[in-house]
Structure formats: C-alpha cells, structure tokens
Amino acid sequence: MKALILNNKVVDIQENQFDVSPEMTWVDCDSTVKTGYEYDGTNFISNEPTAEEIAAAQAEQQAKENAKASGNQKLLDLGLTQAEATALTGYTPPTEV
Numbered sequence: 001m002k003a004l005i006l007n008n009k010v011v012d013i014q015e016n017q018f019d020v021s022p023e024m025t026w027v028d029c030d031s032t033v034k035t036g037y038e039y040d041g042t043n044f045i046s047n048e049p050t051a052e053e054i055a056a057a058q059a060e061q062q063a064k065e066n067a068k069a070s071g072n073q074k075l076l077d078l079g080l081t082q083a084e085a086t087a088l089t090g091y092t093p094p095t096e097v
Contacts, residue, residue: 001013001014001015001028001029001030001031001033002014002015002016002017002026002027002028002029003026003027003028003029003033003037003039003044004017004020004024004025004026005024005025005026005027005039006023006024006025007023008038008039008040008041009036009037009038009039010029010033010034010035010036010037010038010039010044011024011035012035013029013033013034013035027039029044034046034048065091068089068090068091069091069093071085071088071089071091072085072086072089072091072093075088075089
C-alpha cells in the first residue's frame with residue numbers, strides 16, 4: 001500500500017502510486033493507515049480517538065444529561081409544568097412505552 005502525503009498528512013491511500021504534484025509524496029504503508037493520519041517523516045500517527053478518550057466523552061455527555069434531568073426534576077418539584085421545565089433546561093424526559 002502507498003500513502004499520499006501532503007503537508008505531513010495522509011490525503012489518499014492507493015495500491016499503486018501515480019504521478020502527483022511535487023509537493024506531494026508517496027510513502028509505503030500498511031493496511032492500518034487511513035486518510036487523515038499524520039506522518040512525521042517516519043511514523044504514521046492516528047487521528048482517531050483512543051478508547052479512553054471515547055469513554056471520557058461518553059461520561060461527560062452522561063453527566064450533562066444527568067444534570068439536565070436533575071434540574072428538570074427540581075423545577076417540577078417547585079411546581080412548574082413539564083413544558084416550562086423543558087423550556088428552561090432543554091431536557092425532555094423519555095417517554096414511557
């Protein structure tokens with residue numbers, strides 16, 4: 001496989017190289033390299049999030065949803081209607097099936 005490099009970034013992957021503009025370079029790579037990866041002159045560096053980054057983003061999203069649900073419940077406890085609470089929090093509780 002060949003990776004086409006422009007400004008230290010993989011812009012294409014092909015089985016066979018072909019003529020390209022002089023500012024581009026073909027580099028041998030394995031099948032794990034993807035478009036968008038960085039190339040430091042020796043190594044390919046993934047731009048994909050790690051499992052830890054994905055887990056942290058999911059935890060952050062869940063914390064935000066929990067905060068909205070909590071705020072929504074507090075507003076309901078104060079006597080607001082669900083529509084009023086939703087207007088303030090942006091939270092719509094899930095419908096029961």
